[in-house]
Amino acid sequence: MALMTNSLILKLEKYGRLSDDEKRALDNAIARIRIVDADEDIIREGDRPTDSSLLLEGFAARYKIVSNGRRQISAIHVAGDFIDLHSFLLKTMDHGVLALTNCRIALVPHATLERITDEYPHLTRLLWLNTLIDGAVHREWLTAMGRLSATAHMAHLICELYLRLKAIGRVEGDTIQLPITQAELGDTLGLSTVHVNRVLQELRKEGLIRFQGDALTILDWERLKKVGEFTSTYLSLQNEDRQP
Amino acid sequence: MALMTNSLILKLEKYGRLSDDEKRALDNAIARIRIVDADEDIIREGDRPTDSSLLLEGFAARYKIVSNGRRQISAIHVAGDFIDLHSFLLKTMDHGVLALTNCRIALVPHATLERITDEYPHLTRLLWLNTLIDGAVHREWLTAMGRLSATAHMAHLICELYLRLKAIGRVEGDTIQLPITQAELGDTLGLSTVHVNRVLQELRKEGLIRFQGDALTILDWERLKKVGEFTSTYLSLQNEDRQP
DNA sequence: CTTGAGCATAAACATATGTGAGTGCGGCTG
DNA sequence: CAGCCGCACTCACATATGTTTATGCTCAAG
Numbered sequence: 171m172a173l174m175t176n177s178l179i180l181k182l183e184k185y186g187r188l189s190d191d192e193k194r195a196l197d198n199a200i201a202r203i204r205i206v207d208a209d210e211d212i213i214r215e216g217d218r219p220t221d222s223s224l225l226l227e228g229f230a231a232r233y234k235i236v237s238n239g240r241r242q243i244s245a246i247h248v249a250g251d252f253i254d255l256h257s258f259l260l261k262t263m264d265h266g267v268l269a270l271t272n273c274r275i276a277l278v279p280h281a282t283l284e285r286i287t288d289e290y291p292h293l294t295r296l297l298w299l300n301t302l303i304d305g306a307v308h309r310e311w312l313t314a315m316g317r318l319s320a321t322a323h324m325a326h327l328i329c330e331l332y333l334r335l336k337a338i339g340r341v342e343g344d345t346i347q348l349p350i351t352q353a354e355l356g357d358t359l360g361l362s363t364v365h366v367n368r369v370l371q372e373l374r375k376e377g378l379i380r381f382q383g384d385a386l387t388i389l390d391w392e393r394l395k396k397v398g399e400f401t402s403t404y405l406s407l408q409n410e411d412r413q414p
Numbered sequence: 415m416a417l418m419t420n421s422l423i424l425k426l427e428k429y430g431r432l433s434d435d436e437k438r439a440l441d442n443a444i445a446r447i448r449i450v451d452a453d454e455d456i457i458r459e460g461d462r463p464t465d466s467s468l469l470l471e472g473f474a475a476r477y478k479i480v481s482n483g484r485r486q487i488s489a490i491h492v493a494g495d496f497i498d499l500h501s502f503l504l505k506t507m508d509h510g511v512l513a514l515t516n517c518r519i520a521l522v523p524h525a526t527l528e529r530i531t532d533e534y535p536h537l538t539r540l541l542w543l544n545t546l547i548d549g550a551v552h553r554e555w556l557t558a559m560g561r562l563s564a565t566a567h568m569a570h571l572i573c574e575l576y577l578r579l580k581a582i583g584r585v586e587g588d589t590i591q592l593p594i595t596q597a598e599l600g601d602t603l604g605l606s607t608v609h610v611n612r613v614l615q616e617l618r619k620e621g622l623i624r625f626q627g628d629a630l631t632i633l634d635w636e637r638l639k640k641v642g643e644f645t646s647t648y649l650s651l652q653n654e655d656r657q658p
Numbered sequence: 659c660t661t662g663a664g665c666a667t668a669a670a671c672a673t674a675t676g677t678g679a680g681t682g683c684g685g686c687t688g
Numbered sequence: 689c690a691g692c693c694g695c696a697c698t699c700a701c702a703t704a705t706g707t708t709t710a711t712g713c714t715c716a717a718g
Contacts, residue, residue, distance in 0.1 A: 232553070234553070234554075234557045236557060236561045236562065236643055237643050240561045241561070242556060242557040242560040242561045244552075244553040244556045244557065245553075256546045256549060256550075259539060259542060259543040259546055260543070260546050260547070260550065260650065262647065264550055264553070264554075264647055264648045265553060284539075287535050287538065287539055288535045291531050291532045291535070291538070294531065294535070294538060294542075295503060295528075295531055298503060298538075298542045298545070299503040299504070301542070301545065301546060301549065302500045302503055302504050302545060303504070304549060305500060305545065305548060305549040305552060306500075306504065306508055308488075308549060308552035308553060308556060309476070309478070309488040309489075309508070309509060309552060310478075310508075311556055312486060312488045312552060312555055312556055312559065313478045313480060313486040313488065315556065315559050315560060315604065316486040316559060316601075316603070316604025317480045317484045317485070317486045317604060318480065319704080320704075320705070351664085351665065351666090352665075352666065352667095353665085357560075359560070360559065360560025360561060361705075361706090362705070362706050362707075363665095363666085364667090364668090364705085364706070364707080364708095365704085365705055365706070367666065367667060367668085368667095368705085370666095371667085399480060399481050403506065403508055404508045406504065563674080564674075564675070595694085595695065595696090596695075596696065596697090597695085605675075605676090606675070606676050606677075607695095607696090607697095608675085608676070608677080608678095608697085608698085609674085609675055609676070611696065611697060611698085612675090612697095614696095615697085
């Protein structure tokens with residue numbers, strides 16, 4: 171089971187140095203591996219999971235369903251993301267998580283997390299920080315949703331996903347694999363699929379991106395950032411002199 | 415300084431029992447009290463505060479400014495809320511916090527928080543949980559923003575504020591004091607002030623609320639909830655059998 | 659090889675919400 | 689007491705985005 175938590179450790183080390191002891195604790199925390207097929211739920215709203223899920227491979231989306239079947243995606247997760255660390259303390263899921271692709275998931279029992287918080291205060295702070303960054307992303311999305319045009323919002327999302335995938339080494343040249351449909355993008359941005367299509371056309375016409383199949387290529391990063399009013403600070407990807 | 419943290423303790427105790435020792439630790443954590451006048455910034459984007467702010471009295475709003483001066487409010491805080499507990503770990507503020515009214519604030523040094531996380535794992539989990547609930551609120555707002563009509567969104571917000579104020583004993587009859595302008599409501603919901611006005615008219619005409627000056631009265635709770643597609647679970651106000 | 663499902667795309671039309679400008683009220687402030 | 693400022697409120701008009709419906713492509717299944 172050793173080094174299963176590689177991607178998470180990599181991520182946490184951006185925030186602060188991990189001792190060997192802490193790394194071992196994380197690695198031992200994984201109870202088992204779970205595979206979830208594309209389009210299946212990883213967790214459902216109302217569930218009371220006993221483990222938290224660490225996404226090792228694949229893409230996943232947190233979502234809520236509203237009355238008339240409309241859906242809002244509130245987060246998109248990539249490899250290395252702890253997709254429901256909060257369920258450790260929040261207990262009942264107030265939203266579902268969907269596998270956008272086939273996913274490989276490491277399960278960390280809440281009991282183990284509790285032990286970690288009892289024994290490893292520094293590691294606890296890093297895990298906490300991890301959930302705080304989720305919150306920062308939520309705030310950024312809220313701002314983009316409320317105050318940016320649909321086009322700007324899309325550009326913003328693309329910038330974010332690009333940097334997050336880059337941070338885990340999933341960028342080739344200027345291209346990322348983004349296995350997400352236009353309908354799902356619509357649910358993420360709060361738009362209709364028709365309008366998602368319009369907006370993508372526009373970004374293409376402006377020469378900012380190419381998007382064929384799952385391959386999304388950034389053609390003009392600077393202008394894309396400008397259109398999306400994007401600054402990356404909220405992602406906390408640079409190792410500041412933070413030492414939690 | 416004793417019992418300054420009353421409102422916070424009250425809130426944390428909804429999530430789990432606090433030992434006397436833990437209560438004392440919290441109370442001793444307050445280094446000093448700060449007064450901020452209405453319409454002043456409590457913290458600005460880019461600040462690197464050395465203390466976290468616990469709102470003892472008043473209303474505050476987290477916000478971000480977008481290019482053309484547009485503003486998005488991502489949270490509204492009331493007495494008992496830890497408005498920037500996350501700055502303890504996130505270090506740099508990625509958004510500002512504005513005093514909507516005169517505010518009384520307790521300052522908790524980050525160094526003290528660090529000591530608490532070293533020595534009080536159970537209390538640490540409660541504080542963490544506190545930030546996780548902020549995250550749950552963000553997700554709910556995102557959903558309301560992306561997938562509800564302006565009217566429903568407004569109804570949703572009113573339901574939430576009503577329950578949160580009720581939880582801290584700030585409801586008289588069916589009336590809450592909501593010292594927030596229509597422009598600020600617009601920045602919260604991502605709407606123009608004109609449309610905020612229209613939407614409020616509609617809720618009034620439907621006999622759901624009365625809103626004169628700062629006094630907001632719920633006239634028909636059940637129908638308001640229905641219009642706003644509101645369920646309160648995400649607020650974690652009921653003491654479930656949670657024992658972090 | 660055929661079929662059909664899922665998806666991207668398109669056009670015509672509908673509407674929720676934004677914009678700009680203006681009125682009037684109430685409460686500070688000089 | 690006058691004057692002004694912030695705020696709620698209105699109207700006419702503009703537009704971004706949603707809705708409905710349809711087409712064609714690609715790919716997997718039979």
